[in-house]
Amino acid sequence: MKKYKIAWKSLGGVKSASFRYRALLPCKYLKQQGWSCEIFKPKNIEQYQIVVFQKLYDEESLDLVKKLQSKGVITIFDLCDNHFFYRLEDPDALVERTEKLQKMLDLANVISVSTPELQKTIKLKTNKIPIVIDDAIEPPKINILFKNI
Template sequence: MIGWKNASNNAKVASVRIRCLEPVQILQGRGVPVELFRNGHTAQYKVVVFNKIYDQFHLDLARRLKGQGTKVVLDLCDNHFYNPKNDPKVAERGNRLREMLALADVVTVPGTQLQSVLPVPSQVIRDGVRPLSKMETWQRGLVKRFRRHERNLVWFGNWGGTWGGERRAGGMSEMLPHRDRLVELAKKHDLGLTIISNNRKVFDETFGNWDMPVYYEKWGSDARLRRNLARFDGCLLPVSQDPFTLCKSNNRLALALYLGLPVIADEIPAYSEFAPYCILNDWENGLESLVSGQNLSDVRAGKEFVESHYMTIHAANDWQQLFDRLS
């Protein structure tokens, strides 16, 4: 039996949904004996996956599991060693992470950049995009009719948060370097920008003085996001360059391409292989092409690339190969 331990099982948390709930569903359908961790089943587990949790409680649990012969897997999807302000609390958390890394029989990550910053060997387990259901496809067809402007662009993601003892430069604020260009284009075209995120206060602070139509939509379920993205003509994914963001996975870019959205993004290691299918770094020409209705990237080929390499079934295959080796 394999147990999967999360801080919570909330499907709105991307790391829980993408790196646990969705692959678990596929694995269970194949008859793999895997379940969300249950305290009453501790003695039965041959393998337990810890989804980026390493507080003292889970360190102690991992030690007990190791003591009974259970294999411990630690899955990480962010660079939790990043500590630019040398914050003592973050440093302490980093020390606990090192303890968990030392305890783990296997460490898994979504990409090679995160591999490079860890002090122990790790294995890449891909993020996967869940296929659209028939209902979602039908709903997306209806939603396409509800458009605010002739050209509609979208940014979606977490508002930014704090990490390393400071408010991160990432999240919504990553759009700020492109304000002047977007405002200029909005004077020439019927253009609107929508931000789908989870902090209205930060949205107001970031976009309140933009001289163009900018709309806030509250982050909801994954199904709601997929449905609403059908209303847009292009997706903007700027990424600030720091040791935290450089380790991010491709999940937002892969989702946008799978849903047929042209994408402009700043290049990070996880995005590099998507260069033939989106616009990386060239914001000047990229924004002009999106707003004018031209397409400088091969979105259809991008969707096919995602379907061939980065769907949930591929992630489930990676996990199953790991579990077969550990069993």
């Protein structure tokens, strides 16, 4: 089986649970299994065969998906929260956000989601069947208060 070079493109850093669970840890675990993967680096764009867009659907990301697909790169859109149900004070901003989210769902080759419930929601929005991938599990961090118990 050919092993592809995979990149995760995500907003947020290590303080973001979504980034850790949906990008950083899967990348780490796949590396341990011999896969070539990393957090997205623009300088390495020509090396990628798969790029995972984790909760990104802004104009820049939509354009990048098109560019990557034109070069034969497989694009995956990963969503771990229901962004169709989101309160924004500005109704116009919500409409714009929903339109961009729908564009990403339509563009991506594959959609992955974190739960069966989110899968049901996304199935109603696209003709694609999202793949459910549970969140990766972080090793527990011992709280200093419980060290001597």
